Amino acid sequence: MQSNLIISAIVALVALAAGAVILPDWAMFLFAMALAKGLVCLGIVGMMRGGVVSFGQGLYYCLGAYTATLVANNFGISDIFLLTFLSALVCLLVGIAFGPLLSNYRGIFFAMLSLALSMVLYGSLSKMSFIGGTDGLNIAAPTFLGWAPEGRPLQAALYIYVVTISVIAGTLMRIYFDSERGLLTLATRDNELRVEYLGASVRNIMTYNYVFGAVLGGIGGTIAALALGHVDPEFAFWTTSGEFVFVAILAGYLSVPAVFVSAIILELVRSFSNLYFPNTWQLALGIFLLAVIIALPNGLGSLVRRWKGNKA
Amino acid sequence: MSTGVLEVRDVQKSFGAVTAAKDISVTVPEGAVYSLIGTNGAGKTTFVNMVTGYIKPDSGQINFRDRNIIGMAPRQITRMGIHRSFQIAQLCNELTVEENMLVADAIHGATGPSFLRNAHDKDARARAIATLERFNIAEHRDRLIPELSGGVKKLLDIAMAMAGDTQIMLLDEPTSGVAADEKFPIMDLVMDALRSAGVTVIFVEHDMDIVTRYSERVLAFYDGRIIADDAPDEVLSDSEVQRYVTGAPA
Amino acid sequence: MDLAATILVDGLIYAGWLFIVSVGLTLVFGVLNILNIAHGSLYAIGAYASASLVGAYFASGGDAFPYGSYAALILAAVLVALVLGPLLERGLLRFFYGRDEVLNVLVTYAVFLILEDVMKLIWGVNPYFVYEPYTLLGDVEIGPLFYVGYDFAVIAAAIIVGLVVWLTLNHTQIGKVVLAVIHDSEMSQTMGVNVQRVYLGAFMAGAFLAALGGALTAPMISVTPGLGVNVIIVAFAVVIIGGLGSIPGAAIGALMVGISRAASVHLLPEAELFIIYFVMAIVLLFRPEGLFAKTQARKI
Numbered sequence: 001m002q003s004n005l006i007i008s009a010i011v012a013l014v015a016l017a018a019g020a021v022i023l024p025d026w027a028m029f030l031f032a033m034a035l036a037k038g039l040v041c042l043g044i045v046g047m048m049r050g051g052v053v054s055f056g057q058g059l060y061y062c063l064g065a066y067t068a069t070l071v072a073n074n075f076g077i078s079d080i081f082l083l084t085f086l087s088a089l090v091c092l093l094v095g096i097a098f099g100p101l102l103s104n105y106r107g108i109f110f111a112m113l114s115l116a117l118s119m120v121l122y123g124s125l126s127k128m129s130f131i132g133g134t135d136g137l138n139i140a141a142p143t144f145l146g147w148a149p150e151g152r153p154l155q156a157a158l159y160i161y162v163v164t165i166s167v168i169a170g171t172l173m174r175i176y177f178d179s180e181r182g183l184l185t186l187a188t189r190d191n192e193l194r195v196e197y198l199g200a201s202v203r204n205i206m207t208y209n210y211v212f213g214a215v216l217g218g219i220g221g222t223i224a225a226l227a228l229g230h231v232d233p234e235f236a237f238w239t240t241s242g243e244f245v246f247v248a249i250l251a252g253y254l255s256v257p258a259v260f261v262s263a264i265i266l267e268l269v270r271s272f273s274n275l276y277f278p279n280t281w282q283l284a285l286g287i288f289l290l291a292v293i294i295a296l297p298n299g300l301g302s303l304v305r306r307w308k309g310n311k312a
Numbered sequence: 313m314s315t316g317v318l319e320v321r322d323v324q325k326s327f328g329a330v331t332a333a334k335d336i337s338v339t340v341p342e343g344a345v346y347s348l349i350g351t352n353g354a355g356k357t358t359f360v361n362m363v364t365g366y367i368k369p370d371s372g373q374i375n376f377r378d379r380n381i382i383g384m385a386p387r388q389i390t391r392m393g394i395h396r397s398f399q400i401a402q403l404c405n406e407l408t409v410e411e412n413m414l415v416a417d418a419i420h421g422a423t424g425p426s427f428l429r430n431a432h433d434k435d436a437r438a439r440a441i442a443t444l445e446r447f448n449i450a451e452h453r454d455r456l457i458p459e460l461s462g463g464v465k466k467l468l469d470i471a472m473a474m475a476g477d478t479q480i481m482l483l484d485e486p487t488s489g490v491a492a493d494e495k496f497p498i499m500d501l502v503m504d505a506l507r508s509a510g511v512t513v514i515f516v517e518h519d520m521d522i523v524t525r526y527s528e529r530v531l532a533f534y535d536g537r538i539i540a541d542d543a544p545d546e547v548l549s550d551s552e553v554q555r556y557v558t559g560a561p562a
Numbered sequence: 563m564d565l566a567a568t569i570l571v572d573g574l575i576y577a578g579w580l581f582i583v584s585v586g587l588t589l590v591f592g593v594l595n596i597l598n599i600a601h602g603s604l605y606a607i608g609a610y611a612s613a614s615l616v617g618a619y620f621a622s623g624g625d626a627f628p629y630g631s632y633a634a635l636i637l638a639a640v641l642v643a644l645v646l647g648p649l650l651e652r653g654l655l656r657f658f659y660g661r662d663e664v665l666n667v668l669v670t671y672a673v674f675l676i677l678e679d680v681m682k683l684i685w686g687v688n689p690y691f692v693y694e695p696y697t698l699l700g701d702v703e704i705g706p707l708f709y710v711g712y713d714f715a716v717i718a719a720a721i722i723v724g725l726v727v728w729l730t731l732n733h734t735q736i737g738k739v740v741l742a743v744i745h746d747s748e749m750s751q752t753m754g755v756n757v758q759r760v761y762l763g764a765f766m767a768g769a770f771l772a773a774l775g776g777a778l779t780a781p782m783i784s785v786t787p788g789l790g791v792n793v794i795i796v797a798f799a800v801v802i803i804g805g806l807g808s809i810p811g812a813a814i815g816a817l818m819v820g821i822s823r824a825a826s827v828h829l830l831p832e833a834e835l836f837i838i839y840f841v842m843a844i845v846l847l848f849r850p851e852g853l854f855a856k857t858q859a860r861k862i
Contacts (some may be wrong), residue, residue: 002430021521053664064569105850108597112802113846116839119795123835166461181417183407183431187415190404197364197402199390200419238795242671249668279682285677293669294657 002175009171012257020135020156025206030267031225032159035166036062037244038263039220042173043213044248045259049177050209051189055111056118057244060091060217062235063121065225067091067218069139070131080142080161080226087222088215095214105207118236124234136232139225162223169216170256176212177256185209215221250292317342317512318363318394318480323372325358330356331536333369338531339542340480345503345513347523347544350533350557356516357399359533360482363514364396365389376480393479399488401469403457409468410453413440416475447507449473462489463498470502474509481506483515487522497521499526520548520558532557568707569824575713577820578720579775582810583793584800585727586771592744592807593764595663596655599670602794603677604642608773609780609789610681613690614636616781620694631695635777642773647766656761674790682787689784696781716778720816723771727809740764744807795835799842805852814853818845 019031021231040061048055064087071077071086081211096116107115126134141154149157176182188195193203213304225231234240273284296302316339323331333355340346348356363374365386374382381389405414414432417440418425429436444450447467460468461541466486473481475562486502487495503526513553517523523530523544530547532540534556540547548555587601604798615634624630650673658666699711733739741752743760751757776789800819804811826837833840845853 043622052455055664055667094828101847105846106665107803108806109846109850111664111667112798113843115795116799116802116842120836120839120843124832126835127832175430178430178432179427180414180421180425180429180431180436181427183415183418184425185412186407187412190406191402192851193625194402194404194472195415195419196385196387197390197396198416198419199470200425201387241354242668245664245668246671249665280679282675283679286672286679289672289675290669292656293672294664297661 002256003023003175005171009167012170013163013167017160019163020160023159025152025155028155028159029227030271031160031264032155033224034264034267035162035245035260036220036223036227037267038260039166039169039223040171040217041244041247041251042256042259043220043264044215044244045251045253045256046173046176046185046212046216047209048248048253049182049189050185050206052106052110052206052209053236053245053248054114054210054213054241055245056114056116056241057213057217058236058238058241059118059121060095060214060223061224061240061244062118062125062231062233063094064088064091064218064221065231065235066221068222068225069137069231072139072142073137074221075257078140078143078148079146080144080158083142083226084219084222086167087218091214092211093228097162099207099210099214100203102210105162115238115241118241119238120168121239122233122236125236132232134233136230136234138230138296141229158227159222162227165223166217166260169219173212174217174256181205181208199305242303246289250296250300252296252301254299257290258299258301316340317377319373319375319378320359320363320401321375323362323369323374325367325369325536329534330552331377332367333362334536335497336536336538337371337536340512341515343510343512345507345526346515346531347527347529348514348516348533349518349520349547349553354533354557355536356533357484358536359397360484362514363389363482364394365478369537383412390476393477394482395473395476395478395480396482397466397469397473397484397486399485399490401462401465403465403468403472408454408456409444409449409460409464410437410440412457412468412472413444413475416472417443420454420476443471443475444468448501461491461494463491463494466490467498468499470505474505474511478509478511480512480514483513485516485518487517487519495522496525524548564706565828567705569821570826571704571707571709572716572827573817573821575709575812575814575820576823578717579779580796580800580820581720581813581816582716582723582771582778583775584797584816585723585809586768586775587693587794587797588801588804588807588809588812589727590765590769591801594651594655594659594761596666596670597663597798597801597806598649598768599667599794600673600677601670601797602790602792603674603681604646604769604772604790605648605776605793606681606780606785606790608639608642608776609783609785610685610776611642611773612780613692613785614638615641616692616695617690618760620692621766628694628698631698632643632803635695635780636774639773639777642704642771643766643770647769648762650769651762655708655765656758659761674794678787678790683843685785687787689786691784692778694781694782695820710798712781719774719778721752723774724809731809736763774859795799799838802852803842803845805849805855808852808854811852811854 040057044054044057067087067090068083071083077083102113131137144157146229184200188202188205195202221235247262247266251258270285273281273308277284314519318340320338323333323336339498343372348359350356362369365384367383373380376392376394414436417436441450441453443454449464449467452464490498499522527544530544531538532547532553540550541552548558573813585604587598590596590598613633615638616631619634621633658669696712699715701710702709702714731741739755740760743755743757747757800815801812803818804815818841822841823834826833
């Protein structure tokens with residue numbers, strides 16, 4: 001089972017990395033952004049397995065993006081590995097601060113409280129003119145352990161970086177989902193009372209899922225900032241978080257690849273409706289969202305499981 | 313100091329104007345089998361809930377091996393070895409029977425639940441299936457909870473509670489929701505498993521045949537008080553118990 | 563002293579407006595158990611509709627009796643409720659009753675996205691101004707401070723809305739039925755209550771209140787796209803503070819948010835957006851289900 005997972009991860013890595021050669025520039029950018037957001041959504045899926053959905057994952061997406069930008073602009077650090085690490089660390093610490101607090105809440109309250117936290121960040125950043133206010137900040141292109149590519153090589157390098165991080169994160173999360181802790185998370189979603197009366201702390205389980213989500217959010221935000229070359233408070237706005245939730249619901253909690261596939265689908269739908277219905281792309285997106293919720297109540301991942309089930 | 317594995321001293325609890333526990337004092341010796349009887353609302357489940365930390369008494373002491381456990385969370389009390397089952401079996405409905413058992417095993421494994429070790433690991437499954445076999449429900453291992461009969465659910469509920477180092481087991485109406493002809497076979501199975509593990513048992517029960525057959529001592533509850541605490545025959549022939557609890561001469 | 567009075571009055575004005583919007587949101591949640599993001603869209607549509615109707619009123623000789631424009635404002639809200647209420651509730655939301663709360667938030671988020679663009683298709687992207695109703699009531703002098711009379715009309719409207727909702731729920735037959743459905747819709751159904759009709763009625767009432775909030779605001783601002791985005795998020799904070807589904811909670815929540823926002827605007831402008839969520843976070847810390855929510859221990 002474990003070796004199957006490693007093989008799948010390597011296959012996914014090679015297949016996706018081939019995109020660096022095959023894909024046209026626009027598609028490579030689109031995929032890089034989609035995978036970066038997919039990382040954030042993977043964190044939400046981790047929480048969904050425990051029965052809660054964060055409507056404020058933009059908090060960590062934004063926090064990661066701003067951390068990377070501020071570090072890059074103020075300390076002249078441009079190495080992508082270091083920037084990613086620092087953003088992840090900041091989000092880890094913030095996640096550890098808020099996690100135990102939020103782990104007491106469920107359902108709509110968890111969703112709204114996490115949303116409130118992200119809106120606090122949005123509100124604060126919008127008013128801080130010394131770091132760009134609502135206009136945000138620019139961030140220079142990253143370097144890769146001293147290598148400073150430009151043009152297509154830069155895009156390709158960034159793309160391969162996000163592919164690698166996504167595959168590693170996806171593999172680790174799959175291992176976690178399948179672990180004893182992962183099973184406890186599913187049990188918690190199902191019956192908290194049972195879990196507590198078996199001697200496990202539901203709060204502890206919820207906190208870990210939240211903290212993992214925070215770190216993934218920070219990494220996703222960093223990569224998105226570097227791909228765009230720009231950050232602004234919109235990263236933390238509730239509609240941004242809403243899209244993350246949408247991807248997570250579209251994916252369902254059964255399959256990890258489904259999360260990234262869903263993120264890519266959303267990016268594709270968005271850019272094509274942007275292209276073909278420039279004034280009504282939100283309308284197209286909304287209709288697509290409704291169609292998905294109605295047609296696939298358990299997410300894209302349930303298709304895979306159904307297909308596997310039929311085969312067996 | 314004391315001889316009981318569980319000592320309850322002068323415990324009081326009221327919910328607003330309703331007294332749920334009044335001057336409750338009991339000493340349960342190691343390895344004993346106690347049953348709690350009484351009408352609905354007499355205070356039996358409140359007793360179980362207080363001992364397992366779901367409800368905090370207003371005053372009094374509850375000692376487990378001479379250690380006061382009042383104020384501890386259910387999971388801490390569980391970790392000390394006091395486990396319970398529920399009137400309505402508390403199971404994870406979206407998981408299979410085996411997965412439910414795996415959850416219990418994962419929590420009580422030697423190292424605590426791991427972030428890396430696969431939950432469906434070969435050893436873990438073997439352990440889970442062994443426990444399921446002990447409770448005679450291994451054949452249902454791949455079924456989801458809603459497909460099970462009341463009796464199987466009860467057995468799984470108890471089997472999960474036995475995953476840890478269980479020292480006291482409180483069974484809240486182990487035969488409620490179980491078909492009449494299954495009651496005795498299920499109790500036989502459960503009591504054999506608990507006795508062979510040397511567990512002290514306290515069970516809440518309405519069926520007096522089960523009370524007399526399985527318990528060594530009976531606590532009769534009425535209006536939040538214990539009105540009798542003695543061997544089954546003595547308690548069931550007590551006039552107060554007959555008037556308030558059983559409703560008829562035994 | 564003056565500052566305190568200013569903060570109080572500003573806070574009340576903001577709270578009045580906020581209450582009208584929030585009470586609709588909390589009513590819909592109480593009955594349908596759906597936290598409706600599209601409530602913000604209904605608010606925005608109310609604002610556009612009233613801008614159009616008031617504009618049309620003055621264009622067709624309304625200057626002779628300018629006070630008629632207030633009827634146009636309210637008519638706009640009624641129209642929004644009559645058209646969109648049944649469309650959304652019967653056409654979409656009823657298929658999601660009893661589903662997961664958070665999934666339902668996402669459903670209404672989709673509706674919100676759709677309506678955002680529908681508004682642009684109908685009203686375009688240029689701003690609408692209808693200032694006439696705003697200036698009509700003159701100014702009010704409180705001590706050294708001047709206020710626009712219309713602002714106080716909004717507070718009055720909020721009080722009337724609150725009273726009507728409260729009286730309807732607690733002192734009429736319909737209200738009793740609605741409360742029964744809020745308490746336990748399955749039980750009500752078996753008792754012969756037409757739950758479907760209560761759902762539709764409650765949703766239309768909620769839509770009316772959202773649109774009314776927008777309609778009353780239209781004369782005070784320029785009506786532009788994106789109006790609903792911020793409103794809904796503040797209204798969420800209000801109903802969460804007060805306790806989901808609680809009418810008095812919406813009132814207290816609106817007052818708390820209104821006054822703390824006004825205080826922030828005057829004392830610490832940087833924190834204007836921050837303060838609302840800060841208040842919400844503090845309340846939830848101490849009352850995890852909001853101020854007026856009924857908490858119930860689970861029986862095991």
